[in-house]
Amino acid sequence: xxxxxxxxxxxxxxxxxxxxxxxxxxxxxxxxxxxxxxxxxxxxxxxxxxxxxxxxxxxxxxxxxxxxxxxxxxxxxxxxxxxxxxxxxxxxxxxxxxxxxxxxxxxxxxxxxx
Amino acid sequence: xxxxxxxxxxxxxxxxxxxxxxxxxxxxxxxxxxxxxxxxxxxxxxxxxxxxxxxxxxxxxxxxxxxxxxxxxxxxxxxxxxxxxxxxxxxxxxxxxxxxxxxxxxxxxxxxxx
Numbered sequence: 611x612x613x614x615x616x617x618x619x620x621x622x623x624x625x626x627x628x629x630x631x632x633x634x635x636x637x638x639x640x641x642x643x644x645x646x647x648x649x650x651x652x653x654x655x656x657x658x659x660x661x662x663x664x665x666x667x668x669x670x671x672x673x674x675x676x677x678x679x680x681x682x683x684x685x686x687x688x689x690x691x692x693x694x695x696x697x698x699x700x701x702x703x704x705x706x707x708x709x710x711x712x713x714x715x716x717x718x719x720x721x722x723x724x
Numbered sequence: 725x726x727x728x729x730x731x732x733x734x735x736x737x738x739x740x741x742x743x744x745x746x747x748x749x750x751x752x753x754x755x756x757x758x759x760x761x762x763x764x765x766x767x768x769x770x771x772x773x774x775x776x777x778x779x780x781x782x783x784x785x786x787x788x789x790x791x792x793x794x795x796x797x798x799x800x801x802x803x804x805x806x807x808x809x810x811x812x813x814x815x816x817x818x819x820x821x822x823x824x825x826x827x828x829x830x831x832x833x834x835x836x837x838x
Contacts, residue, residue, distance in 0.1 A: 611792040614804040642756040678725040688784040690728040
């Protein structure tokens with residue numbers, strides 16, 4: 611058994627969003643998906659993102675407002691959201707005082723056997 | 725974009741642990757892993773579990789004490805733990821008042837290309 615701590619993971623900033631990708635862990639090679647944590651500070655938003663990979667995100671701290679096609683959906687802690695291939699998305703943290711932390715798994719569409 | 729709500733998911737009890745497997749969602753067919761949420765009530769523990777699948781768990785609410793080979797490790801909210809193939813494990817919720825909610829992804833070892 612191995613544990614992974616998002617507060618000590620190696621990370622980098624994309625604007626003010628902290629991204630900690632799991633490629634830093636040798637164990638990632640044994641997972642059939644890529645993964646990361648990302649942290650959006652209070653009152654901030656992720657840049658618009660769009661990628662061929664499907665992305666399943668679990669809200670672990672705070673609450674996310676996910677904007678896709680001009681429609682915003684609130685996703686509570688513990689809940690999850692699945693972004694489709696090439697779906698442009700922005701993740702907002704509307705809280706004034708609480709960080710938003712999300713765990714995401716992502717994979718190319720062809721990773722799932724036809 | 726699709727959202728998934730652990731509080732309304734169809735679930736069943738394994739002793740007093742509530743298990744909500746993602747097979748209930750059509751979208752699960754497009755993920756290269758299986759997944760579930762499970763909820764351990766305050767002061768309770770999961771039954772001993774052991775399975776060939778590797779299992780990556782993210783603590784989404786509360787704090788987990790994961791027991792493997794008689795060794796207990798506390799896993800904080802937001803942190804994750806990876807259980808190896810066939811590793812017997814018990815997940816304790818040592819809180820007296822707070823539920824423990826875990827999101828788990830699991831896959832057979834052969835799901836990762838050699």
